[in-house]
Amino acid sequence: MNFFLILSSFSTIFFIFANAASFSYPIESRNKLKTVSQPFDDFYDDYYLLKVDVGTPAQSFRLSLDTASSFLWVLDINCVSKDCHGTSDYDKKSTYNFSDSSTFVKGAGTFVAQFDGQPISGYLGKESVSFGGLTLKNQDFGSAQVLPQLYVDLPIDGVIGFGLPAMAVNGTRTPLDGLLPMLDQQMFSVWMDRKVDTSRGGPGGLVTFGAMDTVNCFADVNWVPLTVKSYWGFDLDGFKVASYERKNKEKVISDTGSGWIGAPPAVISAIVKATGAKYAWNWEI
Ligand SMILES: *[C@@H]1O[C@H](CO)[C@@H](O)[C@H](O)[C@H]1NC(C)=O
Numbered sequence: 001m002n003f004f005l006i007l008s009s010f011s012t013i014f015f016i017f018a019n020a021a022s023f024s025y026p027i028e029s030r031n032k033l034k035t036v037s038q039p040f041d042d043f044y045d046d047y048y049l050l051k052v053d054v055g056t057p058a059q060s061f062r063l064s065l066d067t068a069s070s071f072l073w074v075l076d077i078n079c080v081s082k083d084c085h086g087t088s089d090y091d092k093k094s095t096y097n098f099s100d101s102s103t104f105v106k107g108a109g110t111f112v113a114q115f116d117g118q119p120i121s122g123y124l125g126k127e128s129v130s131f132g133g134l135t136l137k138n139q140d141f142g143s144a145q146v147l148p149q150l151y152v153d154l155p156i157d158g159v160i161g162f163g164l165p166a167m168a169v170n171g172t173r174t175p176l177d178g179l180l181p182m183l184d185q186q187m188f189s190v191w192m193d194r195k196v197d198t199s200r201g202g203p204g205g206l207v208t209f210g211a212m213d214t215v216n217c218f219a220d221v222n223w224v225p226l227t228v229k230s231y232w233g234f235d236l237d238g239f240k241v242a243s244y245e246r247k248n249k250e251k252v253i254s255d256t257g258s259g260w261i262g263a264p265p266a267v268i269s270a271i272v273k274a275t276g277a278k279y280a281w282n283w284e285i
């Protein structure tokens with residue numbers, strides 16, 4: 001299986017492409033293949049949340065669209081951590097109750113996944129998962145019952161990870177494993193919109209499954225082979241920001257789960273200096 005990442009215009013727009021030449025799952029017959037797009041919401045340029053339905057009848061969640069993990073998890077109705085249920089209407093969370101779904105199938109036991117480097121755990125299951133008019137049947141997922149205190153002030157109900165199968169949690173079938181065989185072309189593209197003001201849930205961009213987003217993204221694409229095949233990782237030859245230019249070869253990842261650019265302190269300081277940006281110590285950004 002070969003995966004490529006295509007970059008078009010740094011900073012605002014990029015494509016992600018998966019070319020699964022020898023895919024291990026049966027591909028749907030040609031006439032059933034699809035291309036779909038779905039907008040997502042931007043919260044503080046930090047999280048980009050996609051509406052995803054899980055179960056039958058559908059239980060609706062706002063999941064972080066994350067290319068740096070390969071697992072789908074939602075908050076469980078019996079989640080014991082303080083942050084599972086939110087504190088006000090604004091950050092109220094949706095939680096999953098398997099007893100309310102006719103398509104829930106019990107999984108092999110418990111899962112342990114990472115969220116921002118901290119462990120999340122719960123039980124494994126299989127469910128009908130729908131977004132953008134596509135339905136992944138019997139998709140492996142986790143219902144989280146224990147999680148760190150991380151995002152109590154945001155209406156995040158979990159994560160949908162479009163990372164590569166090498167990062168699968170507990171040997172589960174990843175969302176991409178379920179998704180790619182259903183698509184016209186085995187690719188997806190993510191367009192991240194540019195917002196200057198702080199966004200508390202406004203439109204943040206569009207994810208397109210099965211094709212490139214030719215409406216929002218530039219036509220001139222630059223193909224880059226992946227060098228880290230768990231994350232969408234690739235080598236950068238160098239980059240330029242205002243008057244600052246760096247020509248070192250670096251390993252980088254393209255991660256929709258974090259809306260910021262992270263780099264060693266010396267590089268960040270040089271970018272800050274060149275752009276006149278201010279460092280917010282309390283946020284570490
Ligand atoms: C989950 O759903 C079942 C069936 O509707 C219900 O009896 C149960 O009380 C729900 N669980 C919680 C914690 O609300």
Ligand SMILES: *[C@@H]1O[C@H](CO)[C@@H](O)[C@H](O)[C@H]1NC(C)=O
Binds near residue numbers: 108109110111124170
């Ligand atoms: C999943 O992995 C965690 C540790 O990584 C382990 O504690 C758990 O038992 C595993 N679950 C299954 C179903 O193998």
